[in-house]
Amino acid sequence: MSALRLNKNLLKRCKKFKCFSTAVLQEDEYTATPQYPPILDMSPEKVRERRKEEEYEGIKAVKTVEEKQIKLNMPKYYGFKSYMLYEDYIPYNSLPLIQHVTRTHLIKNENLPNFYNDLDVTSALNDVKSDIEEAILIELARHRQTLDLQGDKVEADNRLGFALSKQINRIITTRMSRHLPHLKGAQVDLNSRIKSFWLAGGMSPPENIKRYRRGCSWQKDKENEPTNRVMNYIGSANVSLRTDLPLKHIISSSDAESPDLSVPFFEFDPRTVGTVANQHRHIANVPGFWPGDSREFGFLSYHKRGHLISRHYGDANELKEAVDRQGILASFGWLNAQANFQGFTTFNDVTYPFVTQTVVTNGQVWSFYVYQLNTIVNHSKFFTENAKRNVCWGTPEVKLFEGVENDKLVGFNDEVLKMLLKFYANVPEVKLGVNLKPFLGKEEKFIADYEDGDKREWLEREYKFLVSNRPRAKLEYEIYAWEKIYKIDHQTRFMDQKKRPFEFKIKPSNRRLDERLPRYIPRALRPELPRHKGRYAKEYFP
Amino acid sequence: MRLSRHLCKQHIGWHLKKLWANQSIKKIEDSQAEKRLLEKGIPVVRAEDVLQESYREQHKFEKVEVVGFKPPPIAFDNTHPNWHDRVLLTYKDNNVLLEGLKQAKILTNTVELTEGLPKSRAIESNKEIERRVKEIILSSHVFDAEQQKLPKLKDPERPAWNFPRVYGITQPRVIKLLLSNLLQLIENTSDLELVKNRFVIDDAHFSYSFEKYGKLMQFELKGDTLLTSKSPLSPVTDQPTKELELPDIFPIEPTITLNEENVYTVRQIYPINIQFAKSHPHTIFIPHVETDVKNIFEEPVTDEQIFGRSLLKTFTVAASYAKEKFGDVKILPKPVTVQCVHTNGHLFHFGVFQLNTLDLEDSGVKNVWYQTNRIPLFESCGYKVGKPVLEGYNREVMHILTSFYNNV
Numbered sequence: 001m002s003a004l005r006l007n008k009n010l011l012k013r014c015k016k017f018k019c020f021s022t023a024v025l026q027e028d029e030y031t032a033t034p035q036y037p038p039i040l041d042m043s044p045e046k047v048r049e050r051r052k053e054e055e056y057e058g059i060k061a062v063k064t065v066e067e068k069q070i071k072l073n074m075p076k077y078y079g080f081k082s083y084m085l086y087e088d089y090i091p092y093n094s095l096p097l098i099q100h101v102t103r104t105h106l107i108k109n110e111n112l113p114n115f116y117n118d119l120d121v122t123s124a125l126n127d128v129k130s131d132i133e134e135a136i137l138i139e140l141a142r143h144r145q146t147l148d149l150q151g152d153k154v155e156a157d158n159r160l161g162f163a164l165s166k167q168i169n170r171i172i173t174t175r176m177s178r179h180l181p182h183l184k185g186a187q188v189d190l191n192s193r194i195k196s197f198w199l200a201g202g203m204s205p206p207e208n209i210k211r212y213r214r215g216c217s218w219q220k221d222k223e224n225e226p227t228n229r230v231m232n233y234i235g236s237a238n239v240s241l242r243t244d245l246p247l248k249h250i251i252s253s254s255d256a257e258s259p260d261l262s263v264p265f266f267e268f269d270p271r272t273v274g275t276v277a278n279q280h281r282h283i284a285n286v287p288g289f290w291p292g293d294s295r296e297f298g299f300l301s302y303h304k305r306g307h308l309i310s311r312h313y314g315d316a317n318e319l320k321e322a323v324d325r326q327g328i329l330a331s332f333g334w335l336n337a338q339a340n341f342q343g344f345t346t347f348n349d350v351t352y353p354f355v356t357q358t359v360v361t362n363g364q365v366w367s368f369y370v371y372q373l374n375t376i377v378n379h380s381k382f383f384t385e386n387a388k389r390n391v392c393w394g395t396p397e398v399k400l401f402e403g404v405e406n407d408k409l410v411g412f413n414d415e416v417l418k419m420l421l422k423f424y425a426n427v428p429e430v431k432l433g434v435n436l437k438p439f440l441g442k443e444e445k446f447i448a449d450y451e452d453g454d455k456r457e458w459l460e461r462e463y464k465f466l467v468s469n470r471p472r473a474k475l476e477y478e479i480y481a482w483e484k485i486y487k488i489d490h491q492t493r494f495m496d497q498k499k500r501p502f503e504f505k506i507k508p509s510n511r512r513l514d515e516r517l518p519r520y521i522p523r524a525l526r527p528e529l530p531r532h533k534g535r536y537a538k539e540y541f542p
Numbered sequence: 543m544r545l546s547r548h549l550c551k552q553h554i555g556w557h558l559k560k561l562w563a564n565q566s567i568k569k570i571e572d573s574q575a576e577k578r579l580l581e582k583g584i585p586v587v588r589a590e591d592v593l594q595e596s597y598r599e600q601h602k603f604e605k606v607e608v609v610g611f612k613p614p615p616i617a618f619d620n621t622h623p624n625w626h627d628r629v630l631l632t633y634k635d636n637n638v639l640l641e642g643l644k645q646a647k648i649l650t651n652t653v654e655l656t657e658g659l660p661k662s663r664a665i666e667s668n669k670e671i672e673r674r675v676k677e678i679i680l681s682s683h684v685f686d687a688e689q690q691k692l693p694k695l696k697d698p699e700r701p702a703w704n705f706p707r708v709y710g711i712t713q714p715r716v717i718k719l720l721l722s723n724l725l726q727l728i729e730n731t732s733d734l735e736l737v738k739n740r741f742v743i744d745d746a747h748f749s750y751s752f753e754k755y756g757k758l759m760q761f762e763l764k765g766d767t768l769l770t771s772k773s774p775l776s777p778v779t780d781q782p783t784k785e786l787e788l789p790d791i792f793p794i795e796p797t798i799t800l801n802e803e804n805v806y807t808v809r810q811i812y813p814i815n816i817q818f819a820k821s822h823p824h825t826i827f828i829p830h831v832e833t834d835v836k837n838i839f840e841e842p843v844t845d846e847q848i849f850g851r852s853l854l855k856t857f858t859v860a861a862s863y864a865k866e867k868f869g870d871v872k873i874l875p876k877p878v879t880v881q882c883v884h885t886n887g888h889l890f891h892f893g894v895f896q897l898n899t900l901d902l903e904d905s906g907v908k909n910v911w912y913q914t915n916r917i918p919l920f921e922s923c924g925y926k927v928g929k930p931v932l933e934g935y936n937r938e939v940m941h942i943l944t945s946f947y948n949n950v
Binding site for chain 2: 138141142185192286287295453460
């Protein structure tokens with residue numbers, strides 16, 4: 001019996017050997033001048049850098065939004081150790097850190113940027129003013145009972161802010177949509193879920209990484225080189241409006257590279273200002289909707305500010321910074337998630353600016369922010385090489401009214417309402433000559449565009465599972481304290497049987513997303529196949 | 543195979559011997575505490591002595607306030623400050639009546655004149671609006687990014703089977719998004735002068751208490767979204783209702799499945815100050831969250847019971863408003879009309895209620911109720927093999943909603 005009949009794979013294997021191949025005689029193989037491959041720097045740093053760039057290109061080449069997000073998650077089966085940033089938990093003095101990780105230049109001014117000066121809202125003001133006053137009075141009267149009570153003040157403030165945001169948005173939209181069609185088609189979300197992920201570099205490494213580097217002879221001299229950190233923002237907008245077209249940019253891309261736009265450099269570990277990495281999370285970029293919704297550009301969002309009541313540092317200046325921090329993070333977080341839905345990721349930078357308008361309010365006190373997102377790449381070598389900066393224009397806190405006396409509002413400030421109306425009067429427009437989704441496929445931009453039904457279903461399920469970040473049934477792997485003491489630091493239990501991953505030099509955290517068995521198909525569901533075939537369902541990892 | 547070889551692989555005996563060796567060396571150390579205390583003149587007492595009756599008689603303990611010690615919770619019995627011996631029958635947001643609409647009609651002294659809704663002016667439909675409505679349905683049922691635990695799935699054929707828990711958009715959120723966006727769309731496309739006369743209030747509470755059959759009753763309900771208007775809705779009919787009979791559910795008592803409570807406060811609440819120009823109720827939007835609204839027994843909620851819920855909720859709004867506006871009168875000087883939209887996000891139930899009298903035992907004048915069946919907004923909406931799909935959109939719902947909004 002011939003060897004080929006015994007093993008069918010033999011022929012495939014043989015093809016690999018040169019001795020079985022024949023020379024190809026092609027004339028065009030030769031050129032007049034010799035063409036050499038490029039000379040590559042083979043130093044470890046450069047090799048690593050090239051490998052990284054290859055990975056970035058790999059992510060860029062993925063066709064659909066959802067697959068890109070799955071691809072980002074591929075390196076970690078158990079999720080990334082993330083520094084958690086919450087909208088309503090603001091540690092003391094965390095504005096410089098947030099500006100650093102979001103690469104934001106903050107411009108605080110009494111007025112909005114000059115772009116808004118041309119918008120005339122006088123007639124709209126007359127149209128809505130009395131109705132808004134009335135709505136405020138009614139809501140205040142309804143909520144006064146709960147405000148006066150000894151109950152949870154934060155909750156009461158948030159409730160009032162939510163009710164007033166809804167009322168004011170309703171009144172303005174219904175009145176102004178008659179002559180501003182973009183408001184007519186805007187999608188209004190209530191309490192939308194916003195999650196955002198990005199990498200931030202430039203900060204000095206934590207102690208465990210330093211210790212690791214000290215232990216490697218070839219890394220000793222790089223002990224203090226900055227490391228990247230995974231940033232994970234979780235927030236929610238009271239009311240948010242989305243449109244199908246993006247807002248106009250406020251400064252051009254060349255201005256965004258100007259060195260005048262200074263960003264504070266925060267060199268320490270974020271844990272020094274109370275931002276901790278205590279969770280392993282899958283990468284999730286969610287701007288309040290799923291890919292495929294036609295209104296995918298943020299227009300305006302209202303945010304709560306009840307949590308500021310519970311701050312007890314007694315530092316008025318720091319309180320103002322806390323609001324700015326919330327405004328910057330809310331805007332950046334939302335825009336970054338939107339940019340991810342256009343096919344950009346933290347490894348592939350945006351090709352055009354994204355703009356949004358943000359309001360932080362409880363109905364009485366208002367802070368306005370306009371944010372232009374110019375770049376979302378802020379890690380590794382890009383931290384120093386990337387010249388682009390994001391810009392945030394913000395106003396100080398202003399009061400819409402001073403109070404209520406005899407069932408009438410006292411000190412109603414028209415200027416504040418005007419600023420809000422100008423936000424609504426800012427018309428989104430078509431970006432001429434700009435491909436909004438340059439890194440997505442031509443035909444297939446979302447998984448719903450794929451022909452293969454099985455693939456669509458698999459990707460949809462996998463994507464939703466990852467971004468839900470639902471808790472796993474099994475407890476997370478950890479090295480217990482007693483193991484650290486008695487097994488790692490001091491080898492006192494040499495007689496114990498070796499069972500745990502660290503005893504075999506295995507790091508479970510390095511398990512990749514696709515290192516798992518595919519779904520099993522029961523025997524009864526594949527009657528036409530032989531017993532040993534088709535056991536596992538097909539998988540479509542990007 | 544020799545079993546002992548594997549059993550002795552880890553030699554527990556070694557550890558055990560080590561433990562014995564360690565523990566046997568241990569000695570109780572003198573901490574010198576007694577000596578130090580005596581030096582400072584602090585009396586030292588044996589622990590056993592403190593437990594003696596004679597010692598406790600000599601040393602009385604003072605009551606100390608312990609920080610963080612919670613007082614026992616208030617018991618819901620006759621020691622409760624709101625305890626009343628007279629039973630109050632209540633109907634709340636999550637209750638349904640056993641006999642549904644029939645029972646609700648008896649409780650509220652209501653008759654149905656004709657089937658279907660009263661005639662209102664037709665609203666022309668628009669392709670653009672229809673496209674937008676479809677988008678709104680998709681964005682609230684499919685595209686919203688909420689991922690919360692959904693109710694447990696159960697298969698009646700194999701009740702012990704545990705399905706993996708599904709994460710998705712919860713029903714209250716679907717209803718909230720759908721209604722708020724549809725309302726916003728109607729407001730954006732309706733006549734501006736009309737829109738200026740309307741006002742929307744969310745999460746308002748209504749309460750109406752009354753006596754019937756010698757029993758005290760109270761309907762306590764949440765008006766999740768209430769549309770109010772500058773002028774009250776005009777009455778639908780002035781047809782006499784004396785001849786019309788209330789339904790008969792004998793041998794069942796009309797008050798069956800109402801909650802019996804002893805701890806309560808009797809109150810009348812209409813959430814808006816009546817002095818306010820736009821305080822007149824126009825339309826109430828009621829969410830029907832299937833996991834919350836339940837029978838007291840385990841039967842599934844029937845359509846008839848949902849109709850009854852619509853009627854009772856609308857009655858509560860109309861009656862609490864009438865009480866606030868006209869005071870203690872029996873036959874209202876002017877009937878109060880309120881419309882109702884009751885939905886679970888998929889099926890819509892519409893009703894119009896005209897309150898003629900607050901005397902619920904009066905057989906001469908009765909209240910009037912009009913209603914539709916439950917109308918589906920679409921056939922199906924969701925992901926089908928990974929594709930978001932909306933099938934079988936029904937225009938009728940949007941027609942009725944728009945005409946409800948435009949009714950004056």
